[in-house]
Amino acid sequence: MPSSTQSTPLYCCPVCSEALFLQASGKSYACPQQHSFDLAKEGYLNLLPVQFKHSKEPGDNKAMMTARRQFLEAGFYEPMAKAVAMMIDVVPRQQQKLSLLDLGCGEGYYNRKIVEYCKSSEQLSMQGVDIAKFAVAAAAKKQTSTKFIVGSCNRLPYPNQSFDMVLRIFAPSDDQELQRVLKSNGHLLTVTPGPRHLWQLKEFIYNEVKAHAEESIAPLGFDRLTTQRISYKISPDAKQRASLLQMTPFAWHANEETQLALNNSEEFAIETDFILTLWRLI
Ligand SMILES: C[S@@+](CC[C@H](N)C(=O)[O-])C[C@H]1O[C@@H](n2cnc3c(N)ncnc32)[C@H](O)[C@@H]1O
Ligand SMILES: [Zn+2]
Secondary structure, three states: OOOOOOOOOOEEOOOOOOEEEEOOOOOEEEOOOOOEEEEOOOOOEEOOOHHHOOOOOOOOOHHHHHHHHHHHHOOOOHHHHHHHHHHHHHOOOOOOOEEEEEEOOOOOHHHHHHHHHOOOHHHEEEEEEEOOHHHHHHHHHHOOOOEEEEOEOOEOOOOOOOEEEEEEEOOOOOHHHHHHHEEEEEEEEEEEEOOOOOHHHHHHHOOOOOOOOOOOOOOOOEEEEEEEEEEEEEOOOHHHHHHHHHOOHHHHHOOHHHHHHHHHOOOOOEEEEEEEEEEEEO
């Protein structure tokens, strides 16, 4: 049995699923089967062994992560981040302390904003997971109060019923894993694109722009509690528009000509449209 410095395990071993314990050195976690994982110098833990990776660099790459950070740090999505923090503040709690997982946390922008804007931020115990190592390293470097790990949403390395709440902003998830890691009566807060999200940017790329649905798809095993739609216009400059494009899935459809046209265009307003939905585990 590894020497443990904690009683309730935070993580499960990604190889054998047994509990992982922080070792006496404080520098690594190990399971009873001796699978061991070192904490990176930035303080995060990589719980995505190479045999579970479908590519060398899964998730957002370094360029996408940098673009995302530059765009988000400019404050364009701050109103949405504030609304997320307000929703977290009003979630019914079983205890004073709320354990929160940011799923697909990227470079950690929303984690930082939650600390800044939640009235109850001292009562939050926050964790973040993403499959992209660069993003997790960047998140951990900027915010030491959150425990960040590299892992997959399809096989989350957390014990059953670990969290009171999961936050999923523009990120993928697996319904069964969501159900498993949430405590009973746990909450899920999703942010998904509304019908008009980034409409004018999409007009640059597609001949025919299709609107997203007005309601986000219900994850299996959850009841919809409340929905809030937030829309407003932003006017990023050419460099910020390029960053915005790079962090969206439609970047793949933008050829060089389109990118040049976007770069050379006069400043123009782009609609944002976010759907925030609060769900409760049935
Ligand atoms: C559109 S980004 C959103 C990031 C962050 N929530 C935000 O809004 O800034 C989607 C994120 O999901 C991550 N991702 C993709 N597939 C994943 C998976 N299977 N497990 C965990 N994260 C994944 C990507 O690496 C990326 O950081
Ligand atoms: Zn193990």
